[in-house]
Amino acid sequence: MPAGLAFRHDDLPSLHTLAVGIGRDLDAVIAGLTLPWNSGAVEGHVNRIKMLKPQMFGRVGFQLLRKWVLLVP
Known part of the structure; x- marks a missing residue:
């Protein structure tokens, strides 16, 4: 199992919610981390x-x- 997915076996509901939210907006997260523009x-x-x-x-x-x-x- 990749190290990045190990949290799925932990009992940390907040971490699960964060991961799901990042997964839903993955394109926006990648754009925010890679594009030169900022607010x-x-x-x-x-x-x-x-x-x-x-x-x-x-x-x-x-x-x-x-x-x-x-x-x-």
């Missing part, structure tokens, strides 16, 4: 917005928060 810049902006929201929530109005999100380089 790093977008993820950086999303992370910045997620950090700003709790800091500003309830302290300022929506307009100032909107300016921070749109104008910060």
Whole structure:
């Protein structure tokens, strides 16, 4: 048996779920690991917005928060 399939004999339901999910999206997983493109810049902006929201929530109005999100380089 290939070493990569040994998990099938273990009692680890979470690992089984992960393996099934990877198997379903195998083309996307391979593309994500082999293609040169990434979404790093977008993820950086999303992370910045997620950090700003709790800091500003309830302290300022929506307009100032909107300016921070749109104008910060």
